[in-house]
Amino acid sequence: MSKPLIGVILGAALGVIDGLTAWFTPAVRNEIGGIVIGSTLKGIIAGVAIGFFAKKFQSLPAGILFGVLVGGFLAFLVAFMQGGYYFQIILPGTLVGLIVGFATQKYGSADYTERSAKSA
């Protein structure tokens, strides 16, 4: 499995779970569908970005740092649009980035064929 694909799958899965946890908040329970779709999209965007970064740079610390930055930035945008809950949104979002950054560096195959063909 390629690194971007792992990023997308993991980002989407964590996004779905992330959205579903809104069920525990009665105030937004009736909007759970939109929340799940939004958080899934956020997860996919983060997964694609982190996955392509992992394909380009094979470094676990760099992958984790990039994941944390992307996850944190996207979560910041969501919190900014909501106008609150910065800590409650940014902290889990950062952790999602960390997980996807770690997983894309550790698992999945980097596409060396393209690079070796170019260098040949």
Added chain:
Amino acid sequence: MKWISDDKLDRLRTLVANPDFSSTKYTFVKELARGGMGTVYLAEDTELDRHVAIKVLNTPDVTEDLRDRMVREAQIIARLEHPGIVPVHDVGVLPDGRVFYAMKYVRGSRLDEYAAENSSIRDRLRKFQAVCDAVAFAHAHGVIHRDLKPQNIMIGSFGEVLVLDWGVAKLGRGFSRMNTDWPAGTIVGTRDYMSPEQARGEIDQLDERADIYSLGAVLYFLLTNKLPGEARPRSVNAAVSKTAEAICLKAMARSAGERYSSALELSADIGHWLDAEPVSAYRESAFEKVSRWTGKNRFLVLLVLAYLVMRIFFAFTAGR
């Protein structure tokens, strides 16, 4: 009349018993090990200024057949150029007519001694894989060892693994000039580590799978610290996993057809087990698959769990 002291007498006896290397470039240092056919001595190569191990036939008045076997052993090892097989440097005859060959002197310990000092099963199995690789190389060159046991495997001081004592090896095609095997019914090898067909003396029927059985017996020893026997490895050592036991039992199957078909296949299964991947010898349940995957990806699982706990906590606190 002048009496000779006991000390001097003992020294004279030792000098007479030791081989006379005067016509060679080697000087005697000490005896290392004594076997049925020959004795291995530590000697110094005076030309290259290094230590070598020299195997010398035990008695000078031996039959031509035994001399031929000794030379043949040296020739087999010389052909098997592999990092896991001890290299031969020289072959010759001592002034008393005894044949000898010089080989690399391996500083380190035998596999059984190494196992006694190293309790880590994983470390032992990494070494075992190196043994399998050396044996697979020999098999690819048509040589069957027939006496694989921990005492014939050396672990060097830098962790290198060397298979020794190819004296009873069986040769395949390509060795016709040197092929002087024992007659049918002869039992060669070490009883605790030999395959059932080898123990029955079916010398002309033996193939690579006889060595696979012996490798399985070595694996049994490494897992249990006990000589291979009828008891299953897990009943001897409860710490042995079901998967490791299955690999061992497949290698030691009584029927040659049920064993691994090659030493490389055995080595690969050991590697898969060490890397927490599925092995061919054991069909695991869904629960075992999940626990193996979880154990292998512990950090990722912990991260995801931490994330979920945090998310649920925030969701609850936001809902209040």
